[in-house]
Amino acid sequence: MNQSLQICLWTLLELFALFSYAISDMPVYFDDPPVVHTYNRLPEIEKECSPFLSSASELKPDDVRGYKIRKELSFFQGDWTQELGRSPLVPFDDSDLPGDSLSVSSPLRLVGFEVKDVNPVHQLKNAVSLRGTMCIGMARNSTLIYDPRSNFHMAPGMSVLKIDFEGVYIETEKDGGQRLLCMLGNTTLPFWTSAPGTSSFTVSSSNNQPRLLQDGRLLLVLHYPNILTLTKRAILGELRSLNEPKNPRYFDVIHISSQLNAFSKYKFSSEKLKSRTCDLRLFRQDLDDDDANRFNNTEFCIVMRSFSGYLFNIVPNWRFFNTGRLGPFFLGRGTHKNVRLIMQKFICETMSNSARVAALFRAFPAEMEGDIAGIRTGLSDMTMAVEGIWDASKGHLCLVGCPGVSSSGLQGCDSQISLYFPHSFSIKQRSIIFGSISSISSEDNSYDPVLFELEMRPSDLRLVHGWYGSYFLLYNYSKIELAEAFWKRSQSLPRLVADVKRLVLSYSSLWKAKDVFAHYDSLSYDLRISCYGTPVSSYNSHKPDVFIELEVLALGPLAMGRRSPWLHEDTAIPDNHVKVSKSEVLNVSLSLMFTQEPLKFTEKDYKNVSKLFLEGVYDPLAGEMYLIGCRRVTVQTSTLNLERGFDCLIEVKIRYPAEALRWLVNPEAEITITSLRNENDSLYFHPIELQTSMLPYNEHQEDAVFRKVFEEILRHLMITASIALISSQLLYMKKNVDGIPDISVIMLSLQFLGYVYPVLSNTKFLLQEKECKFPYGLLGYDQLLTLLDYTAKLLVLTALVMTATLMRKVTEFRKQPHPGSPSKPIGVPQDKRVRQIVAVILVPGLLSYYLLYRSIFENEDVSRIGDAQLEKIWTNKTQEFMGFIQDLFLLPQIVENVISHSPFRPLRKLYYIGFTLMRVVTHLYDSVRDPVIDPYSDEAAFVNLDLLFTSRAHNIAFVVIMTGLAIVLYIQQERSHQKFGVSIMKKKREKIIFLHIFLKLCNCNIRRIQYNPSNTYSYARFPEVEKHCGFLISSASELPPDDNRSGRMKKELFFRNGDWNQEPGGVPLLPIDSREMPSNTFGYGPPLNLVSFWVNDVDPARRAKNTVSVSGVMEIGRIRSGSFSYKPYDWSPKLYLKPGINKLTIIFEGIYLESQENGGRRLMCLLGNATIPKDSTQKLDSCDHGDLQSPCQPKVNNLPSTLQDDQIILVLEYPKTFTLTSRGISGELKSLNQRGKPAYFDKVHISSQPGDGSKYRFGSEKLVARACSPYPYPDSLINQEVQDVEMFEGHDFCEDLRQFVWNEVFEFASTWKNVVRITNGSSKIGPFLLGNEIEASYNSSDKLRLMIQELVCEPGTDQEGFQTAMVSAVFRVIQKSEYLYREEEKRTGLSTMTLSSEGRWHSSHGQLCMVGCIGPAGYLSDRCKSRITLYFPLTFSIKQHSRVVGTISSINPADGHASLMFQKLTTPIEFTSTHPRDNHFKWSYTYTKLKQAREFQSRSQPSNWERILRNSILQYPTSKGEDIASFSFLTDVLSIEVRAAPQTLTNSQAPKTNVKMVLLSIGSLFGRYDPHSYQEYPEAEKAFHSISEEIEVSGHLKVEGGQFSNVSLFFEGIYDPTLGQMYLIGCRDVLQFQGFNNDDRDLEGGMDCSIEIKVEYSAKNARWLLNPNIKFSINSQRTKEDPLYLSPISSNTFLLSYSKKFDFLMVRKGFEEGLRVLLLVMAILCIHGQLRYTENQGHTTAYISLVMLGLHALGFSIPLITGDEVLLRWKEFAPYKSSAYDQFQNFHIFQSLDLFIKFLMLIALLETAKLLQRVWESRKLRKGQAINLNLRIPSDKLVFLLFLLIHMLGFFTLHTIRRIYGIPLLLQSENIQDCFLLPQIIGNAVWGVQGKPLRKLYYLGFTTIRLVLQAYDYASDPVPNPTNSELEFEYLGVESYYKHGNVTIGVIVVILAMLLYFQQNGWCKIRPIHKLEDGENVESKPDNIYERLLSE
Secondary structure (H helix, E strand, O other): OHHHHHHHHHHHHHHHHHHHHHHHOOOOOOOOOOOOOOOOOHHHHHHHOHHHHHOOOOOOOOOOHHHHHHHHOOEEEEEEEOOOOOOOOOOOOOOOOOOOOOOOOOOEEEEEEEEEEEOOOOOEOOEEEEEEEEEEEEEOOOOOOOOOOOOEEEEOOEEEEEEEEEEEEEEEOHHHOEEEEEEEEEEEEEOEOOOOOOOOEOEOOOOOOEOEEEEEEEEEEEEEEOOEOOOOOEEEEEEEEOOOOOOOOOOOOEEEEEEOOOOOOEOOOHHHHHOOOOOOHHHHHHHHHHOEOOOOHHHHHHHHHHHOOOEEEEEOOOOOOOOOEEOOEEOOOOOHHHEEEEEEEEEEEEOOOEEEEEEEEEEEEOOOOHHHHHHOOOOOOOEEEEEEEEEOOOOEEEEEEEEOOOOOHHHHOOEEEEEEOEOEEEOOEOEEEEEEEEEOOOOOOOOOOEEEEEEOOHHHHHHOOHHHHHHHOEEOOOOHHHHHHHHHHOOOOOHHHHHHHHHHOOOOOOOOOOOHHHHHHHHHHHHOEEEEEEEHHHHHHOOOOEEEEEEEEEEOOEEOOOOOOOOOOOOOOOHHHOOOOOOOOEEEEEEEEEEOOOOOOOEOOEOOEOEEEEEEEEEOOOOEEEEEEEEEOOOOOOOOOOEOOEEEEEEEEEEOOOOOOOOOOOOOOEEEEEEOOOOOOOOOOOOEEEEEOOOOOOOHHHHHHHHHHHHHHHHHHHHHHHHHHHHHHHHHHHHOHHHHHHOOHHHHHHHHHHHHHHHHHOOOOOOOOOEOOOOOOOOOOHHHHHHHHHHHHHHHHHHHHHHHHHHHHHHHHHHOEOOOOOOOEOOOOOHHHHHHHHHHHHHHHHHHHHHHHHHHHHHOOOOOOOHHHHHHHHHHHHHHHHHHHHHOOHHHHHHHHHHHOOOOOOOOHHHHHHHHHHHHHHHHHHHHOOOEOOOOOOHHHHOOHHHHOOOHHHHHHHHHHHHHHHHHHHHHHHHHHHHHOOOOOOOOOOOOOOOOOOOOOOOOOOOOOOOOOOOOOOOOOHHHHHHHOHHHHOOOEOOOOOOOHHHHHHHHOOEEEEEEEOOOOOOOOOOOEOOOOOOOOOOOOOOEEEEEEEEEEEEEEEEOOOOEEEEEEEEEEEEOOOOOOOOOOOOOOEEEEEOOEEEEEEEEEEEEEEEOHHHOEEEEEEEEEEEEEOOOOOOEOOOOOOOOOOOOOOOOOOOOOEEEEEEEEEEEEEEOOEOOOOOOEEEEEEEOOOOOOOOOOOOEEEEEOOOOOOOEOOOOHHHHHHHHOOOOOOOHHHHHHOOOOOEOOOOOHHHHHHHHOOOOEEEEOOOOOOOOEEEOOEEEEOOEEOOOOOOOOOOOHHHEEEEEEEEEEEEEEOOOOOEEEEEEEEEEEEEOOOOOOOHHHOOOOOOOOEEEEEEEEEOOOOEEEEEEEEOOOOOOHHHOOEEEEEEOEOEEOOOOOEEEEEEEEEOOOOOOOOOEEEEEEOOHHHHOOOOHHHHHOOOEEOOOOHHHHHHHHHHHOOOHHHHHHHHHHOOOOOOOOOOHHHHHHHHHHHOEEEEEEEOOOOOOOOOOEEEEEEEEEEOOEEOOOOOOOOOOOHHHHHHHHOOOOOEEEEEEEEEEOOOOOOEEEEEEEEEEOOOOEEEEEEEEEOOOOOOOOOOOOOEEOOEEEEEEEEEEEOOOOOOOOOOOOEEEEEEEOOOOOOOOOOOOEEEEEOOOOOOOHHHHHHHHHHHHHHHHHHHHHHHHHHHHHHHHHHHHOHHHHHHOOHHHHHHHHHHHHHHHHHOOOOOOOOOEOOOOOOHHHHHHHHOHHHHHHHHHHHHHHHHHHHHHHHHHHHHHHHHHHHHHOHHHHOOOOOOOHHHHHHHHHHHHHHHHHHHHHHHHOOOOOOOOHHHHHHOOOHHHHHHHHHHOOOOOOOOHHHHHHHHHHHHHHHHHHHHOOOEOOOOOHHHHHHHHHHHHHHHHHHHHHHHHHHHHHHHHHHHHOOOOOOOOOOEOOOOOEOOOOOOOHHHHHHHO
């Protein structure tokens, strides 16, 4: 029993998935919007269908006939045929075919029909009128999809025709009873070019679609069987044209075929089943070998249903030839190799000892998608209906088969189908189901038997159907001995070598886990192969031949299913029965299949092998599999030595990669397949050797990140080694100065280029990243990698400067005079000649290399990588090209040695051998490592990655070349040394240590699936129900027969979100929960008492004459926010007590009955079972409120205890007819316990309305006439409040009512009549008596809203042709905070706060007048005392802005209630997107405040000179033209919704203010212009052509939050586009203020219009520099003493969103790049000028501050290291760069500018380094002469300390100020560089300098640069980032401080420059330190220190 239950769980899950899948394939082309169906072709139908009507039987009364017709007579995906070559119905576009179309299947001819409507009025005695829609067409391997905008749609590979039909339904007694549809159709048909029969259509040149003709003469006849049986299931029909054959609309007859759907009940043919027995001789031997599963009847239905939707394969039959027939199926063409079977319409019914089965087998070509074949319903020669019985004792199913379309009844059923479920798997048996189809007729009609099987991929069997494999399948290994022999025979390595290999390398093996089967499950996943394969002989071509799918079926004890502990606790194998060992050789069974591509599991024949079943052993120590393979063959002779049709003379060896090297080398497997047959054997095939592409594995991400870290560390070691080698060469040059001139400058230039290129191009040094795109995240190592990258760039810059120093020393040494001849310099080698020779050697080779790679790229398919990666690929190639040039760095030195014949050794051995060794190691590592790729992409298989990166061959070649060059240079220098007796230098060894990091993450989470089984209803409490419900049963009437009662009851008797209440002071149903939020909390009101009820089941078997047993579930409770709209998933009694929601779930069972009392009632009496609180009077409080300021602390064990109570009775009363006075559901829920018992509670009263399944019936004409006579009713309140307004009197009223009224929320108009009145202690507004849920403090209608629900509208036409409508609705008063916005969550209870209404509308008057009935269910017409009117105004103004307005008044004013006025206020945003159906609403706007606005403009506009200046420079938002679309666009531009802050904002923590201004009209354009809605707009066009400088505008402005009171203003005025200013007059509603009435002066309709609004927009053409914002001010013209005085509001908005934002960012980016170039060039000139100055003023060089120069070097270095912007930071709100900034890098112009800027930055850095070195050497020389000349030696130690101290003091001062003002601390490194002159000023003061160390051009130039930067930063605004509005607001306050900081820093820079100027020009006289004998100051006398240094 437990086993069957678990199988049920799995199967239900699968059925749910299959059902979802099936729903997704249902045709979507019938989902039309709801329409009103008309029937006007009845005379034509009677004429054309007269032959069928004459033989029709009389229809019996049936209340559910319409439902049955719609459900049972619709069909989808049927077939249709038509004779070809004459007049086809539709054309077909074959352009979807590929170039080779031989293998593409023919298009499918599909047809679907759906009954849309059934007319309940019987216009004919024996027929029913109905309407339907048919879609018919052709599609290639897909379903039909059509364009709903036209009846005919054609696209490549698909043609669809939609036809609308009207006709009749009849029934006949012919052929044992039939149902028939005869219908006339209307559609648009393709138009013929010439006469019909030419098969050509006239094609429109615009869209290549055939031209269409309207045709209404189509006749459709469909025949349906009355019952669904084995031989009666076909739907047959004809579609013919009633036109003449010569008519262009004529087409040949269409034959239609389908079958009855699942809504028809199947009837089994028991006599046929008992007379037939199955013959098992075809697979008797197989059955004996495999054994059969003997399921019981329940298990069989579950298992068979699970596999019924899968595809069956045809087993090769050697007696079958290409005869065009496959068993009972007539194929037409092809053979069984491309045919598959699928089982459809599976039905299974259990019997006592067996089960009955019915289904349909369909044969289809293998080229067709299986899901397409599964949803087809047509019957043909490729289908066979079957029916049979499952024999549980024998374990086989015997079926009788009949052709798909059979006219001979059971006599034509001459096929026998037998199948069984094998119990064991083996290498020769992998079928879940095995069966046969054979003939049982005479020899003349017999056919060869067909064998079929259901095979399943091991992964599907393990993951999807693991339950089946675990319980019902075993695996038998039969080839293990042969595999072990193969394994022993293949051990070729010596044992010692094999042992060493096993110790060093590790492979996939078992690992320790808590669950013993997790060992094998994980290893099974590791052994799986799913990737492309390439023959070993052509592996380097990277063009894979086949996709390999290798899956594990069984591994050790794990076979055919994941053994989950939660599902198999009873069958789990103990851990001590399974031993886990890493060295054990494991038995394994696999499935190997070759396919065309991933996820296409169609076998591909690869070298005569397509699919292999494998069995053998796996050696985890060697990572190798030795397998025996079996393949199915299609040829049978007596000499082939086959085993059950399999060739098992195949050996397969699979070698897996080692796990230890996967971080370096991508894992790839090798597969070798060998046939053991002789070469002359017909089944022999040549050996297959395949190399797979990269194998996916779980730890690939960790390995990729580890490799990144390793390479960064390796790169650091190499750069550090480079610095050490350059330092050693510099030391070597000091000791061996004779060889300095012979060092090749070209060689040093190549070295210098090697350091410059990574800095400029932002690439890696030496080791380039070998990856197209890193496919993963960095696992938290991103910060470490960023730090390593920065340090690497710093080291590269250090090496670059040192190489530049080396080059400068060589060039300067060559310029020194020769010792023997001072007039001649030292001998200089022939650099020009060296360059020529090196160029001759290098240029041809490198050019050939470039052309070779370019040609290969042009021929290589790199499309799978993507265009985005190609640019990076060429960057890699450029870096590779530059690296190869640097690899030959020794070539210039060798050439120079040959030319110069130098007797010295210019290069140290450690230098050139070290660099050579470093580059050799780089190439060797690069040749070993594989590129990092995404293992799930195609780039690993289809792209030759060696072409994208450096190939192994090139790496090895350059290793050889570099080694050769180093040997040649060594020989050159050693020979020179031996010849001239140069001593040999000592050798040194250097060790390189690298760090090995290994990170491995493994996290296995097992998730358990929980599923609740379906409930069964036993109705065990029926005696109790009869006892307690006897008072109702006695008055029940007899129930008429109704087969559809169950479905109707479930639809009509449920209700949601009704109301319930109890008398106060008694025993409550639920405890009072004080944990809920207080009622005054923003957005929440008092809790609502809601109740919902659903019918779960109706038992047709347990039925009396007057009752039916039912069961249901109720949710009742108290909720603050939300509803009870969804049926409980778990139908069990529950008590839910949480803050904000308390509810009970009660399970009921009882009876349903009907009564004729009170006009007819429907009743339910139910007994319930619930979990209720033991003490419902207990108050729930989860907080200890000792301290009101402290947070809520939950109490422990505060919830009440519960108990089970089944003594609950529920009585629900439903009206039989749904009308105005009988539309409510009433009920009582009470306890059967005695008062005082814990389970007792007071009676609960329930009120609601019927669900969606009930239909409203109009019929209250008398009540409507009493309320609305005369019509239209003169509404005084409307005439008084809404004057001079045109009302809507158009058509389509019902659609407009649904769009603008249904479920909409209305506000009560602010009149003095719409107030809440307190009468007799009760609050009342109009006719509504407010309930307890609304607090008594609601003394006005401001906190109440009116909602219209349950809207029903039926259109009609009166005798004069005017449109009319009958309308019913419920008006409900709700709280403002109530949740309203979902239809399924609306409240349905009827109470004194609801008004049920019914009325009429007439298009000639435009008034909807209704009668309203107050009160809950059970109230009669005496409560219908209210009149409701509703209007749709079309004219708007500043005082009238309601789109819908209505009144509620009393019919009898004498004893009635106060009148109410309600309205749907128009927010301008609602008109921003006008729907096409709103075209008939001619809304307009009337301006009344333009005169006041112009007066306001004249007082506020700027002066003439300011206007002229602004017009000449700035541009403001205006229309692009004078058409409607331009002004509609301007309306959107001028409307804003943004945050704002007061103009006097001084703190970033100021309150936030929201501003929303939306324009309602502009000029004569109201709303927005939609070209699809407005066909003609002549008035607006004319008006717009006359517009000049002023534009009329109107709209709404709302300011809320912050320090301003919430302000809501409607405004009118004018907009001046030349100045971007609006001058507006605003009006606000003041009727909600107390103390005012209609007699107040200065009020216009209750509105204060004495408010002036000015809005100023920012200029458009300055957006690249300044962010657009709006300034607005609001001022009241009243005095401050006036109570209506409005305090002035003046504010600036934040950033506005605008179009073409990226274009402005492009302009800004281009300007900043140009400014950077200009400032860098200026900086270089300043440094160069200072260098020239030091040459002429060498005596003051030593007094230049090194700290100052270090600041400059730091400023130039940081951008090169971090990649940040140079000089100018990208000023953005967010602290990071957004994606918009990254897009700049895609433009080549910015890439080039960035490269040029870095180049300039590098020059500036080198020049600064040169200046710094000159100062350092000058000080060294001064130090040597200090003793003799008594000179002071400058030192920067004290300067640095003082500079650091001053900066620290400034930092802490700034930090303190910013903390005081609440400003976040943001410092930039540029601020330190702004004070670059401070160290020099401090040094001048400390050293007592009286000269001029710095040139004016230098310090004034840099001062100018810093001032320009501060000025631009002050003027520019941050770049907008729309995703971070909060940060933008905070930045607004910070930005003002930044601008103050810009000014402050600018002043400091100027002051420092002035101080330095005065210091150097004698402002501070310092007494000389030492005087010469003649009294002259040493510092004032020029000397030649630097010249002497150079001479020495």
